[in-house]
C-alpha cells in the first residue's frame with residue numbers, strides 16, 4: 255500500500271516511515287498541509303490512504319482534507335488529533351475514515367491500513 | 375379638648391422614633407371637624423408626616439440599591455472567577471499539546487526498539503535514545519514550568535522577580551501553540567536587569583494575557599511575529615510586547631481597557647484580559663500602556679518600579 259503521512263515533527267515522520275516500511279508499505283512524507291498537497295498532486299491516484307496530523311504550520315490537516323475533497327479526491331483519510339477534542343470543531347472536516355489520538359502506536363496504523371486493504 | 379402641650383410630647387416621640395430608625399412612626403392628625411386643634415399646628419404635623427414618609431421611602435430605595443450593588447459585586451467576582459477558569463482551561467489545553475508531541479516521539483521509539491534490536495541496528499538504537507532523551511527534556515521543561523506555576527498560584531505574597539526568566543518561562547507553555555500557528559517569537563532580553571518586587575503569579579498572568587492577545591492578533595497573517603523586549607530605565611523595568619497584527623484603531627485605544635470590551639467571539643474572549651492586567655499593574659505600582667501606533671501592529675509596554683538597590 256502507498257501512504258501519505260503528514261506530521262510536522264521530523265523524528266515521528268522518520269520512525270513511522272521505517273515502522274510501516276518494515277511491513278512492506280511505501281510511505282511518502284510531508285511536514286505540513288501545503289507540502290502534503292504538493293506530494294499528493296504529484297501522483298494523485300497512487301495513494302491508498304492519507305494519515306495527517308491536524309495542528310501544523312502553514313496548512314493544517316483539516317484544511318488539507320477539505321482541499322482534497324473539494325478537488326474531488328476520495329482517498330481515505332485518517333486525522334491525527336493532538337489535544338483538540340473532536341467536539342470542538344465548529345465545522346465538519348468532511349468524510350474521515352478514522353481519528354487517531356496522540357500518542358498513537360504504529361501497530362494501530364497497521365490495523366487501519368489492513369482494514370482498507372480488506373475492504374478494497 | 376387637645377392642648378398644644380399634649381401634642382408637644384407627640385412631636386418629641388416622632389423625633390425619637392425617626393432618630394432610632396423607626397421610620398414607620400406617624401403623628402396622629404385629627405380628622406377635619408375634630409375639635410380643639412390649632413389649624414396651623416395641624417399643617418406642621420401633616421408636613422412632618424410627609425417628611426417621615428419620604429425618609430422611609432428613601433431608605434427602602436437605598437436598601438434596594440445596596441442589594442443591587444451586592445448582586446453586582448457577586449456577579450463581578452464570579453466573572454473574574456470564570457476568567458480565571460478560562461485561563462486554567464487554556465493552560466490545560468496548552469499543557470496537553472506540549473506533552474503530546476514528546477510523548478508521541480517516545481511512544482513510537484519504544485514500539486520500534488524491539489525491531490531495531492532484532493535487526494542489530496546499533497546506530498538507529500543510539501539515535502532513538504538521543505531523540506527520546508530530547509523528548510524527555512521537552513516534557514520535563516513543561517512540567518517544571520507547570521510546577522512553578524502551581525507553586526506561585528498558592529502563594530500570594532510578593533517577592534523578587536527576575537523579569538527575564540519570567541518572560542522566558544511564560545512562553546514555555548505556548549511555544550508549541552505559537553510554532554504551529556507559524557508565529558515567530560523574538561526575545562530581546564536585557565542582561566543585568568534589576569529585579570522587581572511583586573506577586574509572580576500575577577505578573578505572569580499579565581505577560582500571558584498580552585502574549586495571547588498578540589497571538590490572536592497575528593494568527594493567520596503574513597510575517598506573524600511577536601517581539602518581547604525587556605529593558606531598564608532609571609527607577610523602572612520595562613517589558614515591551616509588540617506584534618505584527620492589525621494594531622488598535624485610534625478610536626478604540628481607550629475602550630480596549632474597559633471590562634468586557636472584546637472583538638472576539640464569545641468562546642475566544644471575555645474582554646477581561648486587559649482590564650485585569652491593568653489592575654494588576656496598578657497594584658504593583660506600575661502601568662500598562664498601549665504605545666502610540668508605530669505601525670505595523672500593536673505595542674504594549676509594562677512598566678514596573680525597579681527594586682531599590
Ligand SMILES: Nc1ncnc2c1ncn2[C@@H]1O[C@H](COP(=O)(O)OP(=O)(O)OP(=O)(O)O)[C@@H](O)[C@H]1O
Pocket residue numbers: 457583587588591617619620621622630631635636637638642643644645646647648649671672
Ligand atoms: N495586540 C493586539 N492587537 C490588536 N487588538 C488587540 C490587541 N490586544 C487587545 N486587542 C483588542 O482589545 C480587545 C480586548 O482585549 P482583552 O485582552 O481585554 O480581551 P479579549 O482578548 O478580547 O478577551 P480575554 O478576556 O480572553 O482576554 C481585544 O478583543 C482586541 O480587540
Ligand SMILES: [Mg+2]
Pocket residue numbers: 583586587643646647648
Ligand atoms: Mg485577551
